[in-house]
Amino acid sequence: MLSVSLDGFFEGPEHQLDWHRVDDELHVHFNDELRTMGGFIEGRVTYELMADVWPTAExxxxxxxxxxGFARIWLDMPKYVFSRTLERADWNSTVVRDVVPEEILALKAQPGGDLVLGGADLASAFLRHGLVDEFRIYVHPVLIGRGRSPFPAEAMVPLRLAESRAFGNGVVLLRYEREA
Incomplete structure (x- = not known):
C-alpha cells in the first residue's frame, strides 16, 4: 500500500507528507483493509515515523x-522491522537484519493474512527479489513537482489492473497484481 502524488512521488524533496489527502472516508477504508492483514513489514525509517505517532494516538x-482505530490496529499487528542498526523495536515488533528471500517466503506462507510492506528502500529490495505480489497505489490529486519516486529506476514488473476505486476526496485506488 502506497500513497503517491499525481506526478508519482511518495514524499516531497524534504520528506514532506503533508500533501496527503486522507479524510475520514479514506482513513476508514485504510483501517478496513489493514485490520485483515497478517503483519506489517517496515523499514527502520517507516517504523520510527509510525512509532512517533501511533502509540499515543489512541x-x-x-x-x-x-x-x-488505526492506532489500535498498528499497536496490535505483528511488525517486522528491517534494520541493520536498530537494536530493538517495541509494540509487537521483531527486528530483522537482511532481506533473505527464503525467510520472506516462509513468512508469507504463514496463516493470518497478507503482509503490508512499507518503506521505499525496503520495497525496492523486495521487488528485486520478486517478493511483491500486489500493489495498492493511492493516487492523491495533487502535483508536488519534486520528490522521491517509490520505485527503483531499474524495475520492470508487468502488472494487471485488478481494481480501481475513486474516493470522495479525489484519491484513486489502483490495485495491481503481478502478471503470472
Missing part, C-alpha cells in the same frame, strides 16, 4: 475515531 482526545 488515547489522544484530539484524535478522530478512524485515527484511534
Amino acid at each position: 488515547t489522544d482526545p484530539a484524535s478522530s475515531a478512524p485515527t484511534r
